[in-house]
Amino acid sequence: NSLPQLEKVNISEDGTKLKMETQNPKKLINTRRLRVGVIGMPNVGKSTLVNAMINKQVMATSTRIDTTVKNSLGILTDGEVQIEFEDSPGIFNKSKSKRFHGKIKGKDFPSSCFAESDLCMVVVDLSMKRTTNGFLDPEVLVELIKHRHIPSILVINKIDKVKNRSKIYPLIPQLTGGFVNGVDCRPQSNKVPAKPIELPPVKAEFLYRNEEKMLRQMRSCRGWPYFKDVFVISALRGWETDRLRNYLNREAKNGNWNYPCDSVTTESSYDIIRDIVRSALLDNLPYEIPYHTEVVISEWRKKDNGLLDLQFDLVCQKYAHARLMNQNMTTILYSAKTRIETLLNCETELVLVPYLK
Template sequence: MTEKIEDFRSGYVAVIGRPNVGKSTLINALVGEKVSITSKKPQTTRDRIMGVLTTEDAQYIFVDTPGFQTKHSSELLDRMNKSVKSSLSDVDAVVMVIESTGWRPEDEEVLKLLPHDAKNVILAINKTDEVKESEVILPLIQESMKKFAFADVVPVSAEKNHQLDVLLQVIRKFLPEGDKLFEDDIYTDKSPRFLAAEIIREKAFRLLGDELPYGVAVMIDKWEENDQGARIFATLIVNRESHKGIVIGEKGSKLREISRLAREDISAMLGKKVYLEVWVRVRKGWGDDAAVLKSLGYE
C-alpha cells in the first residue's frame, strides 16, 4: 500500500496563450518528456495535450491548448478555439503565457477569454533569455498587472529551463490537497498512436518550414507492435495536389527525411526498433470537412 504523503496536492492546470508563444515548449520542459509538438510556425498544436508531472509533494496535470487566434476562419480553427475555451473550465489553475518582448493584440484576445474575477490565473513571461531582464521584465510585470489581476507573475525561459521550479511552486498553491490522479510513470494521457502522428506532423513542419501549408494532417493507418519492434503505416494529408509535391520533394527526398527523423523519435518513445512508412494523400478542403475532422480526432 502506498504511503500517504502529508499535504500532497494534485490538480489540473490549463496553459493558454496566442500561437507560437511557447506553450508546448514550456509544458515539455516542465514535464521532462515530449508530450506536445513544437516548431517556429504558429498553430502546430491542434488538440488539447495532457502532460503529467509527479514530484515528491504534488502532481501537476497540464493541458496544452491550441493557440487562440481570430485572424482566419475554418471548421478546424473554430474547433481549436472552442478547445481553448473549454480548457478553462474545471481546472484548478491557469497559466497564461506571453513573450518577454511584450504584449501584442493577439495576447489581449486571449486575455478576454478569462473571467474578470478569476483568482487562479498566473502569468508566465516566457523567453526571458532573449532580453535583458533588469531593463525589460520589471516594467512588463507592472504593465501586466494593470491589464489583469494575475495571482502571480513569473518570468521564465522554457528553452533554458530558467525559473521553472519557481513557476511550479506558484502553481502548487492552487492545487487542492489530494491523492495522485495518475501513476508515477504516466506522463501523458495520449496514446502512442496519437503521439506518433504528432511526431510525424512536427517533422513535416520543421523540415519544410514556410513551404508547408497549414492544411496538413497525419493519420495512422496501421499499427503492428510486439516486444521486438513496431511497424507503423501513416498518411500525411494535404489540401491540394500542388502541396503533395512540396511534401514529397525531389525524388522523394523530403518525405524520406520526414520519415527518418520521425522514426528516430518514435523509436525513442517506444523504446524499440520501428519500421515507419509514410504516404502523402490529397483530401481537398479537409480543414472544413466535419466528417474528416472527426476521423482525425478533432471533436
C-alpha cells in the same frame, strides 16, 4: 546553452499508452493535487512549457502556429503531489482566424480549459511586439475576465531570445496593471494611476454576447491587475522552470489523485505520434501544405525485438503537395523519427507515404 535533457517514457504492452517506469511505488496517504489550465496566443510556447514542467516531450511542438489543435493533458507526479497541465490551442477570434486557413480553430478550447482548472497559467512571448510594448493581448484579457473566479499567474516566456534583459523587468508593472497578488509593483518614480479594467457582469450570456465589444475595449488596456505571481522563464532552455514548478507544488491542495503515478498524459500513444509527424511536416514544408494534409496511421506493430514498426499515410489535397513532400522526405523522416525515439526510448522503423486525396 545546451537544451535540458527530458526524461524518456515507455510504451504500454498494447501500444496505446505512455507511462513512466516505476519500481514498487509506495502507497501515499496525504496526497495533494492541482489542475493548471495553460492559455495564451498562438506560438507563445505553451506546449514547450508543459513539456518542460513534466520533463517529458509528450506535447508536439513546432515553429509554426496551430501545432496544438485540441486540449491535451500532461501529468507530473512528484512525491505526494500530482499536477495536471491542460495544454490548449492558441486563442483566436473570428477576425484573426480568417487569416489562417479559412477555419476558426481554438476559439472554444481556452474556455473549456478553465472548466476544471484550479489555476490559470497565462503564457506570453517576449519576442512578440505587443508584449515588448507592455500590452497583454485583448483575447487573453477577455478570457481572464470571463473566468475571473479562477486564480491566475503570468509566465513571461522566451527570455533566451532577448539580448538586453534589463528591459524585461520594467515590463512586469505594465503587463500586470501595476499589481501582483494585490501588492503595488510599480516603481516609486512612476505611481501614475493605471487605467482600470472595467469588469462587466459575470453573467455568461452577457459575456459571450458582447465578446467582440469587449475585445475592442481591451485593446487600450495594458495588463491584468489580478495575477497572483509572475515568472520570467525560458521553457525551451529550462531557465527558471524549477522555480515555477516549486510554486505549483506549494499551490497543490489536499485531494486524491485522478491518475496513476506512472501516467504522463491521457492522450493515446497513437495521437501523440501522429501529432509528432504533423509537427515535422510543419517544420519542414512551406506555405499551407501541412495544414491541408491529413496524417493517418496505417500500420503500428511492435516486433519481438522491441522495434516499433510505424507507417503513416499523408493524405494530400493536391499533386504538387505530394511531390513537394517526396522532395523533402529525408528531412521530414529524420525530424519525426528523432522525436519519436527520444520520447519512446526505443528504435523505430518509420515510413511516411504521401497519397493524393
